[in-house]
Amino acid sequence: MSEGMKQQSAADLESKSSADMGQQALWTHVKSGLKNEFGEDVFNAWLTNLECAGVEGGTLSISARTPFVRDWVKRHYAPKILEMWMREDGRVMAIEVIAQKASQMSPVETQQTALAQKQDQTQASDVLEDSFGARLDPRYSFDNFVVGKSNELAFAAAQRVADSSEVPFNPLFLHGGCGLGKTHLMHAIANKVRREHPERIVMYMSAEKFMFQFISALRYKDTVAFKRQFRSVDLLMIDDVQFIANKNSTQEEFFHTFNALVDNRRQVVISADRSPTDLEGIEERIVSRLGWGLVADIHPTDYELRLGILQAKAEKLEGTSVRDDVIEFLAHRITSNVRELEGALNRVAAYATLVGRPVTIDMTRDVLQDLIRANDRKITIDEIQRQVAEYYNLRMADLLSARRSRNIARPRQVAMYLSKQFTSRSLPEIGRKFGGRDHTTVIHAVRKVDDLRLTDSALEDDIARLSRMLRG
Numbered sequence: 001m002s003e004g005m006k007q008q009s010a011a012d013l014e015s016k017s018s019a020d021m022g023q024q025a026l027w028t029h030v031k032s033g034l035k036n037e038f039g040e041d042v043f044n045a046w047l048t049n050l051e052c053a054g055v056e057g058g059t060l061s062i063s064a065r066t067p068f069v070r071d072w073v074k075r076h077y078a079p080k081i082l083e084m085w086m087r088e089d090g091r092v093m094a095i096e097v098i099a100q101k102a103s104q105m106s107p108v109e110t111q112q113t114a115l116a117q118k119q120d121q122t123q124a125s126d127v128l129e130d131s132f133g134a135r136l137d138p139r140y141s142f143d144n145f146v147v148g149k150s151n152e153l154a155f156a157a158a159q160r161v162a163d164s165s166e167v168p169f170n171p172l173f174l175h176g177g178c179g180l181g182k183t184h185l186m187h188a189i190a191n192k193v194r195r196e197h198p199e200r201i202v203m204y205m206s207a208e209k210f211m212f213q214f215i216s217a218l219r220y221k222d223t224v225a226f227k228r229q230f231r232s233v234d235l236l237m238i239d240d241v242q243f244i245a246n247k248n249s250t251q252e253e254f255f256h257t258f259n260a261l262v263d264n265r266r267q268v269v270i271s272a273d274r275s276p277t278d279l280e281g282i283e284e285r286i287v288s289r290l291g292w293g294l295v296a297d298i299h300p301t302d303y304e305l306r307l308g309i310l311q312a313k314a315e316k317l318e319g320t321s322v323r324d325d326v327i328e329f330l331a332h333r334i335t336s337n338v339r340e341l342e343g344a345l346n347r348v349a350a351y352a353t354l355v356g357r358p359v360t361i362d363m364t365r366d367v368l369q370d371l372i373r374a375n376d377r378k379i380t381i382d383e384i385q386r387q388v389a390e391y392y393n394l395r396m397a398d399l400l401s402a403r404r405s406r407n408i409a410r411p412r413q414v415a416m417y418l419s420k421q422f423t424s425r426s427l428p429e430i431g432r433k434f435g436g437r438d439h440t441t442v443i444h445a446v447r448k449v450d451d452l453r454l455t456d457s458a459l460e461d462d463i464a465r466l467s468r469m470l471r472g
Ligand code: ADP
Pocket: 140, 144, 145, 146, 147, 151, 176, 177, 178, 179, 180, 181, 182, 183, 184, 185, 309, 338, 339, 342
């Protein structure tokens, strides 16, 4: 860019006393690009009156006539504006849209505002989405999250993030076992921010999706657009970040995205099934940076919390009432996680509706046999390995070795499969327990056994027998 692109203070730019010709020329160029992109109508309705207020510290500032147009432009056109600007000026990494005085609305603008508000309401009545169209589950709210000792820190932190106009801590790192409410809290943050601050750009995404998007951006040589979509957000949430362990280039990109956002004081929220320091296969510098903000862990539920959750969910059940003794029974016996607890309650209620009898403890015991047994016994990977080795008459050392002969490899796959079924260990953890294998080996084993079970009745038999022995 020309000399004229040099940075200016916001005050200068707002007074426009020193209009920067280079910048203004570029803005004119971008505007004509926008007209082509969105067509005359949209352009005249929303974009023609936008002004370039300058570039400061890598952020392009665009000003709109009214707060409403600002919000609308921010949500619908800001990413494209940024992309077009970045194509010409590589130093710009982010965009902000600001409003001029709120009072001076022309009649046309007043009308425009009303119209857009109407459009917006129709959208809002549908499923809430983040600014990039990821579906946010509207059922996940702060209101229906039951708080106990094990999750109060995570809950309070998530609320702070949703309520603060400033970034209270960056990142917020939520971690805890599966089914304990991490995704629920993230959606609750997103839902609340989307509802109360529609002008903020919110993005929620699983780490897995982040990776797939990144890979396809690489494939289609479209990484500029990929970067752009992330760097324009106010609030980025990446769920299950353990997923990108060992995925080096994805990690690298994630780290850059993360840094860019944190440096621009945008809020980042991350979840994982373990703490930053326990994340293996993630680079040290990333781990340390992830721990800079607030790390909040969600512990396994205790009896009181389980009781509270069940009571809350039971109240919402239509058509069936679940007696207190049944709720207490469930809270005692289903200890694994909230997801299973919910599932158990729903199963019993569905059964009761079906047979037209009220829920009793005996019925519950009957309907939930398998679940209760699994919750009674914590099956470990060691135990599975021992049992499988014994069953197939192998030595433990062979089972865990690198040997690939069929008579060893198959039982090993069965043991991996059972570990996935019976424990809550992650794929990388299972891999490590099997002589330090990669999690892809475990995925392969699980798929293989799943396939074989359908055609190989001897194997199916083995699995059934082993499962019975493990359940005790
Ligand atoms: P995670 O992402 O940690 O694996 P989820 O957020 O998907 O767990 O939670 C699993 C299920 O349990 C969801 O349906 C969620 O609504 C519910 N849940 C978890 N914790 C709570 C809680 N404290 N109060 C109410 N529901 C909860």
